[in-house]
Amino acid sequence: MTGYPTATSSISGHLRNFVSFNNATGVLSGTPAHGTAGTYAVMISATNAANTTIQSFTLTARTRPGRGT
Numbered sequence: 001m002t003g004y005p006t007a008t009s010s011i012s013g014h015l016r017n018f019v020s021f022n023n024a025t026g027v028l029s030g031t032p033a034h035g036t037a038g039t040y041a042v043m044i045s046a047t048n049a050a051n052t053t054i055q056s057f058t059l060t061a062r063t064r065p066g067r068g069t
Helices: none
Strands: 008-013 019-022 027-030 038-047 052-061
Antiparallel strands (some): 038 052
């Protein structure tokens, strides 16, 4: 994360074990495991002394073709 003053970030929502969030870079990553395909509501917030910003979105997890859900 960049900006001044420096922000701290957090993530909330119904996240599965395959999802990780790097607070330092703001990168959300992961590989869905068998049986975890679906949509998940996620909210990421960044807070510093000046403000708090919240971004809500839907994460869609898919498995590779031929692998099932």
